[in-house]
Amino acid sequence: GAGVSQSPSNKVTEKGKDVELRCDPISGHTALYWYRQSLGQGLEFLIYFQGNSAPDKSGLPSDRFSAERTGGSVSTLTIQRTQQEDSAVYLCASSLAHLSNQPQHFGDGTRLSIL
Amino acid sequence: GENVEQHPSTLSVQEGDSAVIKCTYSDSASNYFPWYKQELGKRPQLIIDIRSNVGEKKDQRIAVTLNKTAKHFSLHITETQPEDSAVYFCAASLTYKYIFGTGTRLKVLA
Numbered sequence: 593g594a595g596v597s598q599s600p601s602n603k604v605t606e607k608g609k610d611v612e613l614r615c616d617p618i619s620g621h622t623a624l625y626w627y628r629q630s631l632g633q634g635l636e637f638l639i640y641f642q643g644n645s646a647p648d649k650s651g652l653p654s655d656r657f658s659a660e661r662t663g664g665s666v667s668t669l670t671i672q673r674t675q676q677e678d679s680a681v682y683l684c685a686s687s688l689a690h691l692s693n694q695p696q697h698f699g700d701g702t703r704l705s706i707l
Numbered sequence: 708g709e710n711v712e713q714h715p716s717t718l719s720v721q722e723g724d725s726a727v728i729k730c731t732y733s734d735s736a737s738n739y740f741p742w743y744k745q746e747l748g749k750r751p752q753l754i755i756d757i758r759s760n761v762g763e764k765k766d767q768r769i770a771v772t773l774n775k776t777a778k779h780f781s782l783h784i785t786e787t788q789p790e791d792s793a794v795y796f797c798a799a800s801l802t803y804k805y806i807f808g809t810g811t812r813l814k815v816l817a
Contacts, residue, residue: 596750623803634796634809635751648804683750687803693739693758696805698750 596699617686713808
């Protein structure tokens with residue numbers, strides 16, 4: 593009965609390195625979302641998955657960002673050649689279905705710091 | 708696209724007083740409006756939501772009102788307590804995508 597699980601909780605890396613962030617949604621939740629939250633800011637939508645498909649990638653900031661989801665469960669957000677402006681908290685959420693009116697449940701996030 | 712504005716950005720109230728946070732949205736087709744509470748360093752947690760076919764919803768000390776004509780909705784917290792101190796986010800949704808407001812930092816002063 594666990595909630596949304598994200599790992600790592602913190603990641604510090606050097607500029608130019610690649611990073612992978614992982615999200616384990618609530619069991620049975622078919623919809624999965626990635627958001628970015630910069631310090632003191634709101635939540636910025638990045639990408640949405642329905643099952644293993646990503647019908648909306650419109651929020652990905654650049655082609656350095658990519659995401660995949662396998663088995664309709666775990667998702668990985670990859671940032672290549674990280675830049676300092678990528679520093680933020682990356683939040684994952686899942687919901688029972690992709691339909692409107694379904695509450696999204698968030699994980700604790702990964703705090704990413706680019707040196 | 709949808710845009711959500713949230714006011715105020717910060718709000719300080721005395722313990723026991725009421726707090727009101729307001730949001731306006733631009734897309735009249737939006738039909739679902741959740742509110743999240745985020746304590747420092749923690750995940751956003753859903754505290755209440757309202758659908759467009761309802762004008763008001765209450766859950767103990769928390770209530771949300773929706774004015775579809777004016778395209779705004781508000782969060783009301785009565786009898787505030789120190790543990791209500793957090794950042795509150797509103798959101799508007801039509802399909803799967805939530806568009807969030809920029810957040811309100813609420814401080815309840817003991």
